[in-house]
Amino acid sequence: HGFRDDCPFYPAGQHVELLPGTPQMRCLTGRHPVLEPELASAAGWIAQDPERSRRLLDQGVHSLIVVPLLARGVLLGIASFYRSQDPAPFGDDDTRLAQELAARAALCIDNARRYTREHNLALALQRSLLPRGLPEQGAVEVAHRYLPAESGVGGDWFDVIPLSGTRVALLVGDVVGHGLHAAATMGRLRTAARTFAELELAPDELLTHLDNLLVRLDREEGGDEAPGSTGVVGATCLYVVYDPTTRQCTMARAGHLPPALVHPDGRVTFPDVPAGPPLGLGGLPFETAGIELPEDSTLVLYTDGLVEDRHGDIDVALDRLRAVLAHPDRAPEETCRAVMDAMAPEHPGDDIALLVARAHTLPAGRIAAWDLPADPAKVCDIRAAATRRLAEWGLEELAFAAELLLSELVTNAIRYGGEPIQVRLIHDRTLICEVSDGGSSAPHLRRAASTDEGGRGLFLVAQLAQSWGTRYTPRGKVIWAECALDAA
Known part of the structure; x- marks a missing residue:
């Protein structure tokens, strides 16, 4: 694939069967550079495709270097360098330069392959740990969205947990970091949160147990000093329990953004819930706040990827979210769609989890x-x-x-x-x-x-x-x- 459009090189993507005597095949089999200073006399190169070879020679292409793309002992391919404008043929110095360029390029390609493989593994792990479907319950009508980061999978998660007495628990969280470690930590936290919820713990007590769990995980993994450690384990979390028999909603948060409450008249407020420290610090208290939800109001839980931008003001983003949510007649599914269309960036730098729940009241x-x-x-x-x-x-x-x-x-x-x-x-x-x-x-x-x-x-x-x-x-x-x- 040449830098000049008029040269008859093979187009990108075309499948080529290489003959044994070509410089490219000799480079592939020997894993060493091949120099052809005079292509006009390179019988193996000409035999590969005589018609195309003649056309290239007519265009002034006269010299060739083929170098292997080697990275960490693995042959990824080859790179061919042709010369046409400079009348001097390639020499040994050109070969060494081409070999150095190819080694750097091969390392970059291998790093990209490794990153893509880890990204796909982390994404598959995270998706397998997120809820596949929503449980049957009558307390709230729920819709949700999850959008992974483009640059690296994070540890965002959400959950809907039926509780006794027709109550329901809603939860969103965000693990610090990206990659397999964050996805695995998210899976541990989600499983633990479901277990603690089924023990009927109050929101502040549940966050305390999750906090203690992360402290133990960080201690067992050795923190920052352990080989291969990705740093201190930490997370934010918002836990909400709603009772449709009384319309009482109790919630607690650990360093997480507060929920948005859409009132039946279209007003959108952010309930005053004590922030609490992030999970993983240990030894600090959490507080539970209680409010009464108006009938047919909607509660919106989300992670910071929806509203935080390193180049923007979070208050401006929250105002945009308030404007998007100010439509109380929308169903949760429609609200999810509207929020993601208006708020989610085209190339998200962080995961986004969104949980929309319309509260029902038991007669x-x-x-x-x-x-x-x-x-x-x-x-x-x-x-x-x-x-x-x-x-x-x-x-x-x-x-x-x-x-x-x-x-x-x-x-x-x-x-x-x-x-x-x-x-x-x-x-x-x-x-x-x-x-x-x-x-x-x-x-x-x-x-x-x-x-x-x-x-x-x-x-x-x-x-x-x-x-x-x-x-x-x-x-x-x-x-x-x-x-x-x-x-x-």
Whole structure:
């Protein structure tokens, strides 16, 4: 491929079968430079394509150097240097110069190949660790986008985690750095965050556990002093829990940007959530903030790649985001599309993760709650009230299972928990039975011996319920059990 368009070299991309005696094939097989000072007498070169060779000679091309492209002991190809304007043929000095040029070019090519391979591996790893689909839940309507950086895959991630009591957790995070290390760290954090969320930890407690995890990872990997280390492990994170029965939203952030809240009237605000330190510093506290979401409002979580630009002002970018979001009638999917079209750069220098969630409210008619004293005689009253409510909901088939569940849970609350005691039924995708009390001790499922008089109640709960568990509140704990609506 020549620098002159009128020279009849082979066009770029054309497949060429080289004959054994050509200078190019001798260079490939011998891995050493080949000098042909006079092409007019180079029989092997002429034999490759006599017609093309004659046309090149007619254009004044008269001398050739072929050098191998060697990098780290691997032959990547060859480079051919022709001379036409200078009448002097190539010499040994020209060969050494061409060899040096080829060695530098080969190293650059090999570095690019290695970088591309690592980039593709990191991208494949990151995509395999991100959610493949969204879980079924009715608390929010969700849409999401993920756009990897053009120059190197980072550690951005997002997640949607259903919780007990119809609640849902939303999470976005960003691991420091790029490449395989960042993608692997992101996978560890996402797995840990899901585990901590299922333990029903409060947002600030969950971030504390993630912070401790990163400190341990950094210590185990040796920090900056370890061979091949990419530096201190760190990340930012925003964790949000939304309860559609009360419209309460609790959130905490670790060095992450605050979410955007789109109100039903089109106003866009950024809730005042204490920033907190980034994850990985260790020993610093996080704070939880709580707000009540208006019905049909939209919460937008994102990573810094969407709004941060080394050449721009982040406040200007946030104002642009506010203007794009000021359309409350858009569905989450449409909002995602509009935000990415308006905000995402053509060549992103950092990963972008975007999570848009429209909040729903569970109708009050689908929730029933009763307060009761710590009196065992009231258990039958609760069973009767629950049966009547299930009949109103058209769930008479679940009455028997619900009575057994409530009998066991309420009895345990009276015996081991103490006041205040409350029973709550929620008719959602499943029937949820909740019993809260003032105790802090969690029940444990155990194997009762044949001679034991008790200890079988939770086993019965586990058999009747689709799932069950415990979560803690500022006033005590909640034992919950879910029954599938088609269980009967």
